Amino acid sequence: MTDTLESREASTLPPVELREAAGAVAGTGRRGARWWSGVGLVLLIASLGALAWTPGPLVRPEGFTLVTDFLGAATTPSTDGAFLAVVGSAAVTTVAYAVLGTVVSVVLGFVGGILSSEVWWLEGRHGAARRRATAGWIAVRGTLVLPRAIHEVIWGLVFLSVLGLTPLVAVLAIGIPFGAVTAKVFSELLDESPRRPYRAALAAGTPRAIALLHTLLPVAWSDLLSYGFYRFECAIRSAAILGLIGAGGLGFQLALSLQTLNYREVWTVLYALIVLSAATDVWSSAVRRRRASGARPGNPVIRGSLVAALVLGLFSLWWVQLDLSVLVAADTWRLAGQIVTDAWPPTLDVPVFELVVAALITVAMSVLAIVLAVAGGAVLAFPAASTGAPTIGRRVRVVATRAVLIVLRALPPPVWALLFLFVMAPGLLPGAMALGVYTLGILGRLMAESVENLERRPQQALQAAGASGAAVSVYAVVPAVAPRFVAFGLYRWEVTIRETVVVGVVGAGGLGLLLNDQLTSFDYAASLTTLAVVVVLTALVDATSAGVRRSVR
C-alpha cells in the first residue's frame, strides 16, 4: 500500500478515541429510530419523575454560603512549603500510576483486542468450524464486559485484599478495566482494517497469528498507540479517584484534606489535578491531531512523544518501586482462593425489592446525569472547537471554554457531590448533578474534537449560496454532529452507571450505597450479588445504547 493511499484513508476515518462510541453497526432505519427515541424519552421522564420522590424543596439557596466558602478558598490555596512538597510528590505518584496503568491497558488491549476480533475467529472459516469459532468469539466478547462493568475502586479493593499494600494494586485497578475497553476498541480497529492481504495470506496457508501480525497489525498498530495516549488522560483521573481508597497520590491527599474540610488544602490538590489534566490533554491531543491528519510515525512530535512515553514509563517503574514478585508468591494464590470462597456463592436470599429499587435509582441517576452532560457538552463543544480563521478573540474563546471543561472533569465526582449536597435536598438530584457536570467536562472535549473533524464542504456550499449563519448551522452542522453527540452520550452512559458507586455521599441510595454498605461489613457474598446486578445493568445499557446508535446512524 502506498503512503498516499494510507494517509488518505487515515484522514477519512474518525479519530480513534471516537470509536468507543461508534461501534460498527448497520442502520435499522426510521422505525427503529422512532422506537429507540421513544424508549429514551420514557426513561428520561421516569427519571425526572423519580426526583419527585425527594421530599421537600429540591434546591436550598441558604446552603449557598457553604459553596462560597469552598469557592472563596480557591483564591487562597495552601502554599505551606511542607504541604506543597507532599502534593508535588503525590502528583508524581499519580502520574506514575496512570502511566503504568496505561501501559498495562495497552498490552491487555492488544492481546484482548486480537482475541476478541472477528477477523481472528471467523475470517476464512466455514461450516461447522465457523459455528464453533462464533461460539468462541461471543464467549471472549462476553468475558470482556465484566472488567468494564466493575468500577476501578472495586477492582482496587479486590486487588488490595489479594496483593496487599503494593502500588501494583493501583496499576492493575486502572489497567484491567481500561484494558477491556481498549480491547473492544482495538478489535474494532482490526475488523475495520482492509482484509484482502489477510485473506490472501490465510488462503496461502499462513498460520493465523502470523498472517494477522503481518497484514492487519501494521495498519491498526499506530491507532492503538494513539488511543493509548487518549486513555492516559482518563487514567490520570482514575488514579486520582483510586487515591481515595488509600492507593496514595493526589487522591489520598485530597481525601485527607476533605475529611476535615480544609478547603485551602483541598484547592492546592485540585490545582495540581487541574494542571495534570490540562498537561495530559494538551499532550495527548497534540499526538492524536498529528495522527488524524495522517502524519507518519517519523513525525517529530509523534517520535518525541513515544520516546517521552518510554522515559516516563521507566521513571514510573522506578518511582513506585513496582515489585512484581508478589504476583507469583504462593500467598497471593491462597488469598485469591480465600476471597473467592468468601464471595462464592453469592447471596441469593436478598430482598429482591430492595435491589430492584436500588437498580432503578441508579439508572435514574445515570440517565439524568448523562442528559445533563450531553446537553451541556453540546452547548460548550462549539465555543471549544478551534475551527475557522485563528483570530485572537476566537483563540481566547477556545482556551477559556476548554479551561472550563478541564476544571469540570478535574474535580472528582465525590467533591462535586459534596458541593451539590450543600445546596440541594439529599437524593437523586445532587448525585445526578455531580456525575453530570463531571461527565460534561469529558464529553464536551470529545464533542469539540468531533466538531473540529467535521466535513467542511456542506457548510462551505451553503455559505457560498448565501445562506445565513443560522441556516448553515441548522442544515449543515447540527445534522452532522447530532448523531455523534448522541453516540458519545450513550457510550458515557454505561460508564456513568459504574460511576454512581462513588457518589454515595449524596444519600440517594442506589446500588452504590448498597455496595458500600456491604463492603463496609465485609459481606463479600452480598457484594457479589450487587456487583452482578451492576454487570447486568451495564450489559442492558450497552445493548440499549447499541440499539440507539444503530438507529441514529
Place this chain on the structure above:
Amino acid sequence: MRRVLAVIVLVLTAALTAACGGGAEPRELVISAIPDQDPQKLQRLYGALAERLTGTLGFPVRYVPLTDYAASVTAYRRGDLDMVFFGGLTGVQARQQVPGSVPLAQRDVDERFRSVFVATTASGIAPVADVAGLRSVGGRSLTFGSESSTSGRLMPQFFLDQAGVGPNAFRGPSGFSGSHDATIAVVTSGAYEVGALNSSVWDQRVAAGQVDTTKVREIFRTPTYHDYHWLARPDIDDELGAGATSRIRDALLGLRPSDPVDKNILDLFGAGSFIPTQPQNYDQVEQVGRSLGLVQ
C-alpha cells in the same frame, strides 16, 4: 518506527525483570492509623511515631498512611499491617478476620467516648434529656459520618434504635457524609436536619469558633462507650521475637506527655496518654455491630 518499538519493548521487559528481583525483606513492624483528630496532620507527620517506636523497640517500625477503613482492615487481614489504630467497629471487624488479635492500648479519651446529635436550629428540634428523647428525630432527615465509623455511625444508630427509631424511620434514606467535619457542614447547610458525630471533634470545632451556632446546635450527648484502640496481629512474636508484642504495648503506654517528642505524638492522636485496654471493652460495640449487620 519498528526499531523504536523494539527498543521500547526490550527496555520495558528489562526494567520489569529488574523490578522483580526483590531480596529478603528486613523484619519490621508495619503500623497504620485512621484517627479522628486532624487526620491530615498525623498522616503527613507520620514519621514521628515510627521513629519514636523504632528508637524504643530496637527493630524498624514503618508507618503506612491510609484513610480508608475498609482498606486498612483488608491490609491488616492480609498481614501487610502488623498493628493498626482501629476504631471500635473496625477493630472488632479486624479481630474477627484475624482471630487472636490483641487489643494493646487505647487513648485516655477512648474509654469514655461519646457521640453527639446535632440539629439545625431551623428544624425546631429541642435538646433532649435522655436516649428515649431521641424519638423526636424520627421522621427528620439524618446523616451519619463514615459508614464504618463507631462514633459517627454505629453507636448513634444503636442509641436511635434504643429510642425506637429504626433505620427506615427517617425522611428519606440516611446519608453518609464521609467524615465528622462533613457532617457538621451538611447539617449547617440544611441538607440534613440532624447529624451524628464524634463529640470531641464537635467540642473542638465549637471551641475554635468554626461552627455557625445560629444554624446548628447540639441536641443530645450519648452515654459513653469504648472506641479507638491499637490492635496487634497475633503473629508479631513469631515475626519479631518472643515478647515483642508486650514490648510494643509497653512502648505505647510509656509515651509521656512531659517529654516534648512524646507530647507531639500524643497531640497528633488527640490523646493525653495511652492506657491499657482489653478485648471485653469492645463487647458492646461487637454486639451492636452484629445487630446492625455490620459484623458478620
